Amino acid sequence: MVVERKFIKDKIREYVVKEYLIDHLNRVGFSHIDIQKTPVGYSVIIYSSKPGLIVGRKGINIKEIQDTLQNRFKLESPVIDVREVENPELDAQIMAERIGLQLSKFGVSRFKAIGHKALERMIECGAIGAEIKIAGKVPSTRARFWKFYGGYLPKCGDVAINMVKKGYNTVKLKPGVVGITVKLLPPGIRMPDQIYLREQPTVEVKEAKPEEVEKTVEEIKAKMPKKPKSQPEVSDNISEIEGREEKAAIEMVEEAVETMVAQKDPLAESDSEIEEMPDGEEFEETLTEENKEVLDKNAENASEEKQE
Known part of the structure; x- marks a missing residue:
């Protein structure tokens, strides 16, 4: 109940102050007031169409109103602010x-x-x-x-x-x-019985000409930031190292072969002998008569087995 009484008391005080200002500020375009409680005291905002007449010469009227509000209506250290009404009509x-x-x-x-x-x-x-x-x-x-x-x-x-x-x-x-x-x-108030229809946005689709498309593509490319020079990847470096190792191994093998040939290795001599073996008719001339008889017998035995 204490809080409710305080609200009622504030509203009564505001009404009495308003009646006083209406009588005191006659013919100056007085509209309404707004009283606000601040940590320091009270702030009284007066709205009028002619704020210059309310302030008076060197603020004499404002000082008189402050003294009246403080002594008569018991407002602690009131601060008065005068504001102009934009549309008095x-x-x-x-x-x-x-x-x-x-x-x-x-x-x-x-x-x-x-x-x-x-x-x-x-x-x-x-x-x-x-x-x-x-x-x-x-x-x-x-x-x-x-x-x-x-x-x-x-x-x-x-x-x-x-x-x-x-x-x-x-x-x-x-x-x-x-x-x-x-x-x-006043204007700008939405009435509860009014119905507002929302308009759906219409989208128009037009066919673009090839020339316009090329221009737009060129403009986009020109606006795109240039890519920095790519640094060599790790995989590329590894492949280069492996290739160098293979070349070095091949060179080492070739050097070893050359040294073997220079020392006349017996394995190299056997290879030369194999290369110098006879081929074809020359090989048949070198066969002995006993070897020829063995070959003929083997051929006859093979033909008999086929006939059986």
């Missing part, structure tokens, strides 16, 4: 103040023109819907109210409670007190 409180100033300037007899012009400004600046209500002795001696509305403005639901901006102002005229209420729905 889309702020309900500023528009209510403008309508009141025009009524006090031109009189009650022109209230219809004032209401229609203010409504047109709000719709032209992008408001989805707007409504202006002027109540009081306008223009007769009996109290009544007039409404000026345009666009789409919901009256109930979450949008009407939280998203519709409201502004209120009172003006004292000769016939009596006139109250002005302004409601508007």
Whole structure:
């Protein structure tokens, strides 16, 4: 309960401060305030369409407001910051103040023109819907109210409670007190009853000409980074070493053969004798008669075995 009471107390204080600033900052385009708690104290941000009038010459008005907030409303070391409203036509409180100033300037007899012009400004600046209500002795001696509305403005639901901006102002005229209420729905709000269809992106496929393809390939090649010179791999080095070893072994064998020939090895002499053996008819002449008889007998025995 202690925390809830603290929240309620803060909201009541904010409301009272706002009412004081509305009365004190009259005819300066006052919109709303934002009170924030800081480790040092309180930060009060005032939004207005005419920040120069609120600050005053050499910040006199700011100092006066700081003293009032500290002494009267018990705000610890308040720091006031004034910010400008970008689109005053889309702020309900500023528009209510403008309508009141025009009524006090031109009189009650022109209230219809004032209401229609203010409504047109709000719709032209992008408001989805707007409504202006002027109540009081306008223009007769009996109290009544007039409404000026345009666009789409919901009256109930979450949008009407939280998203519709409201502004209120009172003006004292000769016939009596006139109250002005302004409601508007700012742009950029997604309504719950609206349906949005997503458009599927269309992709167009075109046949590329061979010349264009070649150009694109050349451009890609030109943009590609050049490869560094490749260092010899380990496998290449191993193959070179093996080839050198084989050559060295062959050379050693050749040198050994040459030395053997030079020393007249008996194995080399037997090889020369084998090379000098007779071939063919010369071999038959060297055969003896006994060897010939043996060969003839072997031939006859082979023929008899075939006949059997």
